[in-house]
Amino acid sequence: MKRYERFADEIAVLIRTGVLAPGEKVPSVRHASRTYGVSPSTVFQAYYLLEDRGLIQARARSGYFVREHARRPLHEPEQHVRPAQTTEVDVSELVFSVLDSLKDPDTVPFGSAFPSPELFPLPRLARSMAQSVREMTGQAIIADMTQGNPDLRRQIALRYMVSGVRLPLEELVISNGALEALNLCLQSVTAPGDLVAIESPAFYATLQVLERLKLKAVEIPVHPREGIDLEVLADSLEQLPIKACWFMSSLQNPLGASMSDEKKRGLYDLLCRHQVPLIEDDVYAELYYGVQPPRPVKSFDSEGLVMHCGSFSKCxxxxxxxxxxxGGRYAQRIARLKLMTTISPSVPAQAALADYLQHGGYDRHLRKLRHLLESQQASMLASAARHFPDETRVTRPAGGYFLWFEFPQRVDSLQLFRLALAQGISLAPGPIFSATRAFGHCARLNHGHPWDAQSEQAMATLGRILAAF
Structure with missing residues (x-):
């Protein structure tokens, strides 16, 4: 990372944490150069970058100021702690009805689970695919159908080192996306009828997997900023025969909450005492906005109790x-289950990703992607403040591309979903994120697509629909 990019990130942290408030002047170029020991040209480049990210703006003959749209007029949601419940899961029909709405390319994709494909280096990946296929031998095609392409596994292991995890290659199993990895993890430690602790709200695919495997959910509340409620989890582990936990410790979907390192350590120690395995869903790990990547619970794992799942699909x-x-102590069991089901992900796709990670400028792509997502988050927050009811609450994750909106209690988010869809706007209503169909006045919106006039108009339309409730 270049010096001006590091300096820009330092200023962005001050803005994100409120040290530099909306409307406040940032240090002048001369003052910043003298204080931080960098050249004026470095400061100018950093400020230009912060302008592009939508965090500051220049005022003629006055300098640079934190943009007013960074102001936070909408409050954050509060945690609503409910007793943990054992629930039969039956949400698939509701989820599929929502997902079907995303098939129309003319629909504004606030309900999408992915960022825009325009943000990905698809032409460069295509060159990596062509290169890797040309160099592939027949023997490699067969050999790589076990735990996965060895070059790709080495590249993944190197990225684990950045987040403080020293990982033996034999612990890594390549899968067909993170969802297959999560399925395999769950199957390796549970049987039909078992109890699994999940988050509330939880990623809807979690609920669908439990439903398919005939497992029962124990919903543990999640604080909008601080993550899983450890007290409720501790009580549940004492009282119920929970066989596994499936949590997102960083940039949780749908809230965007991230646990502190101290709390992650507390979670690991709690699970160690009960010898309950953790399936750590960490698919948004690379989409943090800050300077340092979030540390996974896996980094504390000295007993092989954590199955840490990742993916290239979101980034x-x-x-x-x-x-x-x-897979920790469960790696061999997971690998065998994979061989009994799908055998192997695409061997050419694995080779292409290995080549790209080695030669394609992955970190440069990620820095650009994070900056774009942060800028688009600011645009959606500003638009929500303009158009949504004053009582609306919204999360402010330090990464990813989702915002969780808590509307006034009078709003029915399933009805909101239907009314918005009739206007060509999709969203993800709160009940699809709960085994008990809770969060009926909430919704998740995706800001992972380039912000334009259509996006702004869609937010205004949602505001008018919300005002009619």
Whole structure:
């Protein structure tokens, strides 16, 4: 990373944490150069970058100021703690009805689970695919159908080192996207009828997997900023025969919450005492906005109790369907289950990703992607403040591309979903994120698509629909 990019990130942290408030002047170029020991040209480049990211703006003959749209007029949601419940899961029909709405390319994709494909380096990936296929041997095609392409596994292991995890290659199993990895993890430690602790709200695919495997959900509340409620989890582990936990410790979907390192350590220690395995869903790990990547619970794992799942689908190549799991003590069991089901992800896709990670400028792509997503988040927050009811609450994740909106209690988000869809706008209504159909006045909106006049108009339309409730 270049010096001006590091300096821009330092200023962005001050804005994000409120040290530099909306409307406040940022240090002048001369003052910043003297204080931080960098050249004026470095400061100018950093400020130009912050302008592009939508965080500051220049005022003629006055300097640079934190943009007013960074103001936070909408409050954040509060945690509503409910007793943990054991629930039979039956949400698939509701989820599929929502997902079907995304098939129309003319629909504004606020309900999508992916960022825009325009943000991914697809032409460069295509060159990596062509190069890797030309160099592929017949023997490699067969050999790589076990735990996965060895070059790709090495590249993934190197990225684990950045987040403080020293991972033996034999622990890594390549999968058909993260969802297969999560399925395999769950199957390796549960049987039909078992209890699984999940988040509330939870990613809807979590609920669908539990429904398919005939598992029962124990919903643990999630704080909008701080993540899983450890007290409720501790009580549940004492009282119920929970066989596994499936949590997102960083940039949780749909809330965007991230646990502190201290809390992640507390979660790991709690699960160790009960010897309950953790399936750590970490597919948004590369989409943090800050300077340092979030530390996974896996980094504390000295007993092989954590199955850590990742993917390239959210940050690089959705259609390639390549994910992985660092399976800990369960790695061999997971690998065998995979051989009994899908055998192997696409071997050419694995080779292409290995080539791209080695030669394609992955970190440069990620920096650009994070900056774009942060800028688009600011645009959606500003638009929501303009158009949505004053009582609306919204999360402000430090990464990813989702915002969770808590509307006034009078709003029925399923009805909102239907009314918005009639206007060509999709969204993800709150009940699809709960086994008990809770969060009926909430919705998740995706800001992972370039912000334009159509996006702004869609937010205004949603505002008018909300005002009619």
């Amino acid at each position: 690089l190549a959705p259609g390639y369907r390549v994910g992985w799991v660092a």
